[in-house]
Structures are given as structure tokens and as C-alpha cells.
Amino acid sequence: MSEEPAPRRRQARGERRIAQLLQAAASVFCRTGYAAASTNAIAREAKVSPGTLYQYFPNKEAIAVELGDRLLQEMRATQGLAFDRVDLRLPLPELVDAVLEPVIEFNCRNPAFLALMHGSGDVPGRIAEEHEAVHEQMLTRIGELIRSIAPALDDGERRRIAAMTLGIVKAGLDLVLAAPEGPERDGTVAELKRAVVRYLDPLFAPPLTTTPSP
Incomplete structure (x- = not known):
């Protein structure tokens, strides 16, 4: 049997190293926040030299962008799990449970998401823009759910209720x-x-129904 080609082995090693560095970055961002994090701290967390880190990422921003891209992609998939198959005929407690459970599970599995997306305003602009798009998608999905519950609400009321609901969820997740x-x-x-x-x-x-006066 022929050996695996060297380029493929190098590529697999590179992917493992990138995953190791991103996991280390997630831990550092959770512990210190993005602004206070450094490439040296990430390298120490990953148990590699700074030189090894720079072979894969030129700076902290590049690490954050790669980590943010992966987290946002997974968050979009989580939104699908939360909303696409929800049964609107469920009683409210079961409906809330069905929608929130995937979101809570994602954030518990990826605490760096809140640390990076909801932290200081120093995160790279690309991450902030993409997170804003995901935020708007979440508001839209919540608004659609509310419309199915209370179709008589106007657009402004529905938007406010959706924003307040999402605010409660974000505060609760912290x-x-x-x-x-x-x-x-x-x-x-x-x-x-x-x-x-x-x-x-x-x-x-x-x-409420009113009874006509006699």
C-alpha cells in the first residue's frame, strides 16, 4: 500500500494546528476579552511558540476573523435548528423551549461567541458587520414567530417585542x-x-370581549 502523499499529510497537520490555535484563542478571548488578548497569550495557551503561531496567522485580528467566521457559520445553522422545524401549535412553554434549547446549547458549547461578538467595540469590523447581519436575521425570525402568535400586531409593535425578547435572551445567556x-x-x-x-x-x-349593556 502506498503511503499518504506528503502534501496531504502536511495539510492535515496544518488543519490540526489551526484548530489548536483557534481553540486557544477562544479560551483567551473568554478569559481576557478581545481587546486585552495578545498573540503571545494565545501561543502560550496553545503551548506553541509565537513563531509557530505566525506561520498560520499574521496577527490577532486574523485569528479573531477566522474564529468569528466559524462561530457565525455555526450560529446560522443553529438559527435553522431553532426556527425552521418549530411547531407553532405547541403551548408557549414548549414553544420557547424548542426555540431556545439549540441557542443555549450553542452558546454553552462556544462561550467565545458572546465574548467575541458582545464584548468591546474593538473587534474587527468584518466580525462586527457579520454579527450585525446574524442579529438582524434573529430579530426577523423572532418577529415572524410573533406574527404567527399575534397577527393583529403592527410592524412596529412586533419589532419592539422581538427586540425585547432577544434582549432578555442575551442577558440571560450571560x-x-x-x-x-x-x-x-x-x-x-x-x-x-x-x-x-x-x-x-x-x-x-x-x-377581551365586552358584553353589550342591556
Whole structure:
């Protein structure tokens, strides 16, 4: 049997090294934030020399852009899981659970997403622009869900409710990620879902009917 061609072996090693550096960068960004992070800190986290890091990335911005691209791609897929197959006939608590569970799971698996996307304004412009596009897509998907729940709302009301719902989720996710894994985090997740249900519950209330006076 012939050996694997050397270029393919080098390519596989290179991909593994890139993944190692991105994982290290994610840990550093979570710990210090993007602005305070440095290539030296990322190299130390990855247990490689700065020279090795520079073979793959010219600077911190390039690392952040590559990491951000991968996270945003996965977040777009998560949006699909959250909204594409949701059954709008579900009771509100089950509907909220079905939509939020993929989003919560993604953020718990990738804490660098919030650290990089919702951190300081120093992140590279390309990441900020692409994150804004994903943010707008999320608002649109939430707005579409709200329209199915409360079709009588006008566009302005629906947009405000969608923005407030997303704000509650983002604030709750910060608390979820700050909680230790286990019962405390599970309890925080339950509280986040409960907060969203309580906020949206009035939209499910049947309209009040007035009885004609005799």
C-alpha cells in the first residue's frame, strides 16, 4: 500500500494546528476579552511558540476573523435548528423551549461567541458587520414567530417585542455562562426560559370581549 502523499499529510497537520490555535484563542478571548488578548497569550495557551503561531496567522485580528467566521457559520445553522422545524401549535412553554434549547446549547458549547461578538467595540469590523447581519436575521425570525402568535400586531409593535425578547435572551445567556455547570446552570437556564414565557404570555391571551349593556 502506498503511503499518504506528503502534501496531504502536511495539510492535515496544518488543519490540526489551526484548530489548536483557534481553540486557544477562544479560551483567551473568554478569559481576557478581545481587546486585552495578545498573540503571545494565545501561543502560550496553545503551548506553541509565537513563531509557530505566525506561520498560520499574521496577527490577532486574523485569528479573531477566522474564529468569528466559524462561530457565525455555526450560529446560522443553529438559527435553522431553532426556527425552521418549530411547531407553532405547541403551548408557549414548549414553544420557547424548542426555540431556545439549540441557542443555549450553542452558546454553552462556544462561550467565545458572546465574548467575541458582545464584548468591546474593538473587534474587527468584518466580525462586527457579520454579527450585525446574524442579529438582524434573529430579530426577523423572532418577529415572524410573533406574527404567527399575534397577527393583529403592527410592524412596529412586533419589532419592539422581538427586540425585547432577544434582549432578555442575551442577558440571560450571560448569566447562564457565568453559572457553574450542573444544577446551578440548569436552574439558570430554567429561569431564562421562564422569563421569556412570562414576557410573551400576554400575546397568547384571548382578546377581551365586552358584553353589550342591556
